[in-house]
Amino acid sequence: MSEREYILTLSCPDSRGIVAAVANLLSDHGCNITESQQYGDHYTGRFFLRMQFLAEAGEDGVVGEDVLRGAFAALAGDFGEGAGDPVVEWSLQPTDARPRMIVMVSKFGHCLNDLLYRQRSGLLDVDIAAVVSNHPDLEFLATSYGVDFHHLPVNAQTKLEQEARLLELVDSYDADLIVLARYMQVLSEQLCTKMSGRIINIHHSFLPSFKGARPYHQAHARGVKLIGATAHYVTADLDEGPIIEQEVSRVAHTDSPERLTAIGRDLESVALARAVNWHAQRRVLMNGEKTVIFG
Incomplete structure (x- = not known):
């Protein structure tokens, strides 16, 4: 037996x-x-x-x-x-039924590179089926790991068409999960609803919170003492979905904006990888607007 x-x-x-x-x-x-x-x-x-x-x-x-x-x-x-x-x-x-996921990314490749490396090293309990991006910049990274890359450009007029193509890829790759590894686009309410509990996002989180393209420079200008990153499920409420994991690091007045950016990228990579692994291991259960994590 x-x-x-x-x-x-x-x-x-x-x-x-x-x-x-x-x-x-x-x-x-x-x-x-x-x-x-x-x-x-x-x-x-x-x-x-x-x-x-x-x-x-x-x-x-x-x-x-x-x-x-x-x-x-x-x-x-x-x-x-x-x-x-x-x-x-x-x-x-x-336990041997490994989830399959599609990673979405824009131009920042640190989280994507970390996920690809962890999968190749056997440190991630999930299979990366494909990488999807609204820019072609990181195709070389995906193909270097032998992962399919799909360039799906998007603007306000083509968002629903692009997301329909994304859902076709979810079906064709039999993907269980979408991971937004610094994908700098807001998903539609329709997509968030259809993939509820199956999309994980990573974003910088500070006290106070800084929005826009240069959050670490804003943090430096305000003299923050802590920087961090939050991995969460995506909902129609922007960056307010149930939190899965958070990472923080203490910083000092001597840290430049570039140093804060480097620290923040490490935090983002670690928090996202943990969240993806916990989801893959079925350790995350939804509890209304929050989660229960069986670590």
Whole structure:
């Protein structure tokens, strides 16, 4: 007998006995739990669970996955008002089913380069299927890693047409995720809604927040003491989606705008890579306008 590993995630109204019920179901089906994390949010009344477990496979290497799904669907119905209750959300995925993602970028290549390097080095639990850009500048970088590059220029008049082409690429590459690695365009509300929970963005975040093309120069002029970066899910509310990860660094009055920019780019790369990996490992669960991270 061989084994296959799975990740089970659950979000539902909080009540007694949820962990025990799930553990008993897995035990009854011959599964061995290898990792378990849970959290009950007193403020929202929601319960969140992530379990990783091993299930036995037959001689053909196939686990009774449909049986597990059916059993858990029936159990999940007990956690809401019925099996189709929209307030109950759950997912069951094999750990070896790596998500596929499309990376979108404009002219700054530091985050893209970091993601490509991490994937090649085995440090990223996701496959980069393609790179999409509104500029041709970084085609050389994508092709140097053997990744397809698509130049999709855009302006105010062609935005919806360009996004339709993007969605065609999502379908053709069977992509689960879009990552905005310093893509300097605002996505339409339609795209944000269609890909809800499946687009991750990275942007600089300061106290105070500086907008525009030269935020680090503005930060230098104001004498900030901390600079940072935020990775978050994209919503129609610009840069206000649920936060996945943040990185900060203390800076000094002696740091030039160029030095702040270099530090900020490192922070952006690290925060984005963590967010992508946590998403790929199903460690991020939505909790209204915020997230639960099972690190």
